[in-house]
Amino acid sequence: MFDMQKMSEILASRLLPKHFSLIRAVVEYHQLSLAANALAMTQPAASRMLADIERHVGAAVFVRTPKGMEPTAIGRALARRAENLLEEIREATREVEAIRRGLTGSVRVGAVTGGAVGYVVPAIKALKIEAETADIHVDVAPSDTLIAELLAGQLDFVLGRIPTGIDARQFTISGMLEETVDILVHQSHPLANAERLTMADLVHFPWVMQAPGAPVRQALEQVFIAEGAPIPSNIVNTTSLLVMIAMLAASNAIAPFSREVSDLLCRQTTGSGLTQLDIRQPISVAPYHLISLAGKRMSPIAVRMRDLVIGEFESRRRS
Structure with missing residues (x-):
């Protein structure tokens, strides 16, 4: 039986992310040539890398069959770990990039119901891909409530309408969203x-x-x-x-x-x-708009959220 402790030592000290990428690609495509092509490698380079993997492990990782290359028990174990490891690396990369771009912290958005469902939710989905740890708050309420919260500094921007009696000159108004x-x-x-x-x-x-x-x-x-x-x-x-x-x-x-x-x-x-x-x-x-306070500087995470909402609006207008 394969020694799991030995496997852990190998994972920690010998095998690299590129090795796991190759293992996962071979499991997916069943052919070394196809796996190499998917990773933008030559087949000889992929063959050498696979030989390095098997030398580090001390056993065969794949066997050739009439159906193509099939993982051994060790290969299957490595493939399972490949999925987790590569996802962790991707998440780390996204987190570092989010920090580098300032896409951390909190953003508070207010919206009427249609705007929340139609524009804010898709924008949240896109933002979470870029900044998984972003702290997002969404308030759904009538426009008069939203504008009051915006004026009180409780929201970064809103999707709503400016109520009668409110001076529109104190806002930056973008877009016109039909309802x-x-x-x-x-x-x-x-x-x-x-x-x-x-x-x-x-x-x-x-x-x-x-x-x-x-x-x-x-x-x-x-x-x-x-x-x-x-x-x-x-x-x-x-x-x-x-x-x-x-x-x-x-x-x-x-x-x-x-x-x-x-x-x-x-x-x-x-x-x-x-x-x-x-x-x-x-x-x-009556149409509603994306409204923010004029002259108020928003955090990078709030600016990105606003841009994604505007992008969603532009995409729907073109379709």
Whole structure:
């Protein structure tokens, strides 16, 4: 049986990361020539490196079979360790690069719900690839709350709208993010499969939505008014996304959601049981923006997060 202590000594003092890269590549491709090509090496160089590995280990690492090169028990053990070791090296490299670029510390972002789902979440995913240890905080709230927190220095930047009565000159405003509203119900709802619905078709059902004055609700009410339909009277007011989803699941309630949230619930999340109603009249909300305090210097990690959000916006605008 192979001596695991001896293996540990070999790993610590003799074998190098390039050796483990070759072992993993041969396991993946089953041919030395293909493994060498994947590592941008010549086959003779790969052969010499494999001979060095087997000399260090003191036993065969691969055997040649009709199906190609197959690892021995020792080869399989080395291959398992190769995955862990190379990932540790990659993580160390990312961490060092993050420190070198200043991508450490905390960043606090505020966003309306659609902006959080559509732009902040993809930006977080990208940032975590570059700076795994970054401490990221995301506040999801109405724009008036977000702007108040931004002015108080509690947020680095926000995705939202500048409330009425607030002097816009104190901010740096970037981009214009469109927001479309979808109307969602549970799949068992009587209107779930109906086509080309008018707002009058929806009036007599219970609704769950944001409080009066919220941009999504204002946009929805404007469509009711434009179509000459009465605004629903049976409404539960909430800012909680979870409460809205629970109400839809438990009743024939109807709820408006931004397109980004609607896509997440109905298309990207299996088993939600929710579906979009086919509404004749499109519903659009006033655009929101990426807003930061003018003259305030952000940390490198916050700047990078902001740039990734803007990049996500530009990517979607081009598609």
